[in-house]
Amino acid sequence: MLLGAAPFGLVFGAAAGPSGLSAGATLGMSLCVFAGSAQFIALTLVGGGAGLGVIVLTTCIVNLRHALYSATLLPYVARLPLRWRIPLAFWLTDETFAVVQNRLVRDGAEGRRYGSAGASADDGENRPVRDAVLRSRPGPEHWYYLGSALAMYGNWFAWTLAGMLVGSAIPDVEHLGLEFAMVATFIAMVTPSLANRPTLAASLAAGTVAVLLRSLPWKLGLVIAALSGVAAGMAAERLAPAGTKTGGHGKTSP
Amino acid sequence: MKELREPAIIAAMTAVTFAIRFSFYALGDRIVFPAWARRALAYVPAAVLTAIIAPMILYPGGNADFGWRNPWIAGALASVAASLKLRNATAALAAGMIFFTAWKLLFA
Numbered sequence A: 001m002l003l004g005a006a007p008f009g010l011v012f013g014a015a016a017g018p019s020g021l022s023a024g025a026t027l028g029m030s031l032c033v034f035a036g037s038a039q040f041i042a043l044t045l046v047g048g049g050a051g052l053g054v055i056v057l058t059t060c061i062v063n064l065r066h067a068l069y070s071a072t073l074l075p076y077v078a079r080l081p082l083r084w085r086i087p088l089a090f091w092l093t094d095e096t097f098a099v100v101q102n103r104l105v106r107d108g109a110e111g112r113r114y115g116s117a118g119a120s121a122d123d124g125e126n127r128p129v130r131d132a133v134l135r136s137r138p139g140p141e142h143w144y145y146l147g148s149a150l151a152m153y154g155n156w157f158a159w160t161l162a163g164m165l166v167g168s169a170i171p172d173v174e175h176l177g178l179e180f181a182m183v184a185t186f187i188a189m190v191t192p193s194l195a196n197r198p199t200l201a202a203s204l205a206a207g208t209v210a211v212l213l214r215s216l217p218w219k220l221g222l223v224i225a226a227l228s229g230v231a232a233g234m235a236a237e238r239l240a241p242a243g244t245k246t247g248g249h250g251k252t253s254p
Numbered sequence B: 001m002k003e004l005r006e007p008a009i010i011a012a013m014t015a016v017t018f019a020i021r022f023s024f025y026a027l028g029d030r031i032v033f034p035a036w037a038r039r040a041l042a043y044v045p046a047a048v049l050t051a052i053i054a055p056m057i058l059y060p061g062g063n064a065d066f067g068w069r070n071p072w073i074a075g076a077l078a079s080v081a082a083s084l085k086l087r088n089a090t091a092a093l094a095a096g097m098i099f100f101t102a103w104k105l106l107f108a
Helices: A002-019 A023-032 A036-047 A052-062 A065-077 A082-090 A094-110 A127-134 A140-169 A175-195 A197-212 A217-239 B002-030 B035-058 B071-086 B089-107
Strands: none
Touching: A002 A140, A023 A140, A023 B002, A036 B002, A175 A197, A175 B035, A175 B071, A175 B089, A197 A217, A197 B035, A217 B035, B035 B071, B071 B089
């Protein structure tokens, strides 16, 4: 997963300069925001001279899925002291979420314990998950979360830096080429999730509406298109209930 | 005033992103997330990212171009194909760039 973020980090770092971001801002964005797709979009918006309001709104929309992650992991962190919850939240990304979820499920299946003095008889519950939920002080799974999050964070920053250095070493890198790199990056992010039919419907609907409404001011076309896409996905879900995974949980962005 | 713009952008983006990520952690045990909302959120990334790139591909520079000579279309199709066949993000990126650049040289 660390390597997966590499191309995105590289492209972001390389494209930031030509789009008008200073070196400090580029690194600052990767450090503070730490959200690949949002950072890319900000680049096009900055390049196009967009206002602050538009950038904020777009960032909000693009990162909305993190609310889903937050809600899903909530049971595991609910009782932790605030000084844990804040950093864990800051570093919550797709990869971290996937990795943490995976670990929790895996350990549950193998019946591992995390130091709880419970009976050895299996009472049918997922003991480690239940223990994690009840825990009010950080346990191994929380350190795991923190560790993987920090690894992703450092990784993202390093690749952004590398991209900036590479970008400045090749002075005639075409601006348009980098714009397309963003397009290709997004395609790479989204395509795996399109195996799921409702997600495919969502994507097609959003793309169509976005094209139709492309001339609306303040990126309204984008907002409406996104909402249409979500609506289409929900509708498609209803139409094919049997054997369809709900929602598209393909990897999207660092 | 321009010097303030970049830090302002970063600060705003950071605030929004963090607010979203922290939104539930902040509330602790006090909230229940309705199932329908959870499902809806799952579609947001695909919808948003597609909505961003679709006009860029089909209306490069603001002008309609649905023809086979459009390098954006060529590159995009290459990326999709590479992603499906090779299941690798770097390959998808590379394939897209290669086709895009080739098309520009040959047909633009």
